[in-house]
Amino acid sequence: MTEIAREDYRDAMARLGAAVSIVTTDGPAGRAGFTASAVCSVTDDSPTLLVCMNRASSAYVSVTGNNVVCVNVLSAQQEPLSRLFGGKVPARERFAAAVWSTLETGAPVLAGCAVAFDCQIANVTTVGTHDVLFCRVVALQTGPTENLIYLGRAYHSVRARHS
């Protein structure tokens, strides 16, 4: 079969809307965090989600060294944090821009996010440039019911009709 061009693939993927999360970690391998839109549920038995992570990410060594992450799903007003954690500024400056706590694993939990999934990494599968992290959810925090959605290379706000 033919192989499609990477640019055509990226343009097509821009048409698949997704919630925006900040994935954080902390522990012996250091505190780090990055913006991710490739996050989804895998199974509720046992509760497991996945995160796709570029192995070239500045957070990669910390995430895989600590083996824990918190997936903080952003609420609509947290667009500036999405840009900050998707950019080039150092981890210290990123984390200084928001209020954080912890749940079970010690990974930073973002105040005011739509929902936070505190996780232990159970398995990792490598696919090309990326690692797929399979994460067992060990604690939860919920917040506002609206989401920051990225579609068409722009941010949108979507509010749940029922909380």
Next chain:
Amino acid sequence: MTEIAREDYRDAMARLGAAVSIVTTDGPAGRAGFTASAVCSVTDDSPTLLVCMNRASSAYVSVTGNNVVCVNVLSAQQEPLSRLFGGKVPARERFAAAVWSTLETGAPVLAGCAVAFDCQIANVTTVGTHDVLFCRVVALQTGPTENLIYLGRAYHSVRARHS
């Protein structure tokens, strides 16, 4: 660490908005399709996405037997198709409700969807009740720039500001 309750996990996952897709297949193992929201990009080198699929799905035998899928990302007006392919009606009735074509693999491509990713399944990883299908994208079709987004157990429409 403690294990969280499945119901608490599902309630938390309802706060993570996602685009809605109909994942289809056709070939020697039969034509089938199901509604999925656990779809995301893995890497653009080579272009690969993933789909999480319950092994109890009525489409499971056909999908794994044919080893090809088309991920049809729904546009806002295709909410009735999402309900139909997420329900209990037989495949024949599901497919009769829309217009389909094919690209490279022979998997059904939905007319009027936001974007269709025609794929060969390259690898499968089993996690609990689900299989994670790693799918190499071999052809694309694009349509309207708005998405049907599922958040808070309800459907929403999100329109890209630029096409």
